[in-house]
Amino acid sequence: MPITIFVRSGESERREGAEHSLTFDGMRRIAIGRGSSSDVRLPDPSVSHRHATVELRGADFILVDEESTNGTFVGGARIPPRTSRVLRSGDLVRVGRVWLEARVEQAPITRDVAGTTREIALALVSEAMGRLGETTTTRVRVVEGDRDLGATLLLDEEGRAYSIGRAAECDLPLSDDAASREHVQIVRRGSTVLVRDLGSKNPALLGDVPLDPSRDVVWRPAVALRVARTVIALEEPVGEALIELESAPDEILPIHDGAPAPPPRSIPESEATPSNAPPSSGPHPGPSSAAPIAPAPPAAVRRSARKKGAGWGVADIVVMLAALAILGLSIAGLVWLLRG
DSSP states (O other): OOEEEEESSSSGGGTTTEEEEEOOOOOOOOEEETTTTOEEEOOOOSSOOOOEEEEEEETTTEEEEOSSSEEEEEEEEEOOEEEEEETTOOOOETTTEEEEEEEOOOOOOSSOOHHHHHHHHHHHHHHHHHTTTTOOEEEEEEETTTTTTOOOEESTTTTTEEEEEESSSSSEEEOTSSOSOOOOOEEEETTEEEEEEHHHHHHHSSSEEEEOOTTTTHHHHHHEEETTEEEEEOHHHHHHHHHHHHHSBOOOOOOOOOOOOOOOOOOOOOGGGEOOOOOOOOOOOOOOOOOOSSSOOOHHHHHHHHHOOOSSSSSHHHHHHHHHHHHHHHHHHHHHHHHH
16 A cells, blocks of 8 residues: 655745655655654654654554654654554654655555655755855866866756867866866766766876766765866765755754644543553754754645544533533433332
């Protein structure tokens, strides 16, 4: 039975036709958290590294809080740590300050979960950085070179072939006399950067490995590119921010963190059952200055929270008083009959 989890926080939620979602076949437990090993990867410091899990038990999907720092909520109801609750199609779930929606329906299964959830995490970080006015464009920078030190090339056009070499018409011209006129070519495809030697007289080195002119090679930020006597670094601001977010301690939210839903309440024990999930390594509490991906949940959450909120309404009180009056009259009539 497939289940789709939508991220209902971030700028994409306000763009028509843009959604962040993953669909699982229900055959294994789904981990939700900030850690890189999570199936639903949420780069927000209020989300614990392993925050919650979802698994299929019988005919129902079960949501479990994995002793998270800031709790797991369905609408406005908090699930006690290490307990579980049945997850219905359409339920809105809050982990930390991030809102998710679960839908149990037939949908194409996400085949590359690791790759897709990383792309979603990068997109969420990019949106957050954009809101703060920070640059998100992948770039290359000369880190060793007599006259070109600090020269930068922005890889802002996906799919475009950028050239580096001694020629003035190159996208990143070098003053290095040992470089060929067109030495290497760089192409960005999504979050992946590919580099290829263009048949130079002194083959470029990626790390210590010469580049093959017949094929593209994936370039990772941790590895430097050497073009003749010039060393070039790959810088990915979004990827670097994602790593920083994942390694940061959990941000502890105040009791009322600004979400428009009413103050959460713990669900009754009758609605929660002990979880048999394996022990969690536990959160790492502490403050974080990283920007959140989810400053506000959707309006639907407010409707869900009101629908599931606790407390007596006016109609409830009227009905209760009427019932008590009827019960009192019945008792009085029974007493009168017995005395007669």
